[in-house]
Amino acid sequence: MKKSFTVTLARPGRHLISFEAKALQLPGDRGSLGVLAGRQPLLTVMEPGVISILEITDHRRLFATTGGFCEMIDNEATLLCDSLITVEELEAEDAAGEKQLQQTQAATPATKNYRRDFTKMSEAEKRAYALTLLRKAVRG
Template identity: 30%
Template sequence: MAEALHVELVAADRTVWSGEATQISARTVDGDLGVLRGHQPLLSLLSPSVVEISGTNEKVIASVDGGFISVANDRVSVLAEHVWLGGEIDAAQARAELDEAKTAAGASAEFDPAVRLAQARVDAAAKAS
């Protein structure tokens, strides 16, 4: 496919997904990012969030615990210590983890990294179902 991005979604211990895509969206520490073919080179830090990859025949939904995104020459690499595919996340367990994280964080829950990661896992599970 001539008008595709080559995308690699990589965790510390494995390549989670690799293939051709038309679009990828992720949340960086500077805000939401959408990448299409021809995007300018970029290296940015990811926030704990949902990453969406629109492939040629599928849509991949994943949750990352932070990491990096690199874009150059229509190649996109998403690198994180942990990556969970949305379809592999137990939604009930993710909601329970979110509730626990919010309780532990108290008043600062909105800014707590554990809450953000738990919310990303809940969101990925919901979008994948």
């Protein structure tokens, strides 16, 4: 059985980023979704949150996304992200993002099952939400 698979991150108007990965964790529409090598073909929606890729070298890479799609087929996962923020880009986003999130939390309360209703969020709010999750993930 294969122990690794290819993860390709794509975003509009930017170059593709590819990794050879052991495991992938992404924000699925029903919560966090883990993907391992040899998985059955999958087509899923991604919601705003953090994408975590465990590379074959055991190095973990984190990205924030505001949503998109994931297609896993023939041991290759393609993540089509609406936007993608790396940990390096995180610092530049800081102050404004935090402030926006506070406004977001006040404006869009969690639904009955404690999941946030992303359909009512603007792109800027989704971005601020995803950045906060990435910040938490980086701090561990």
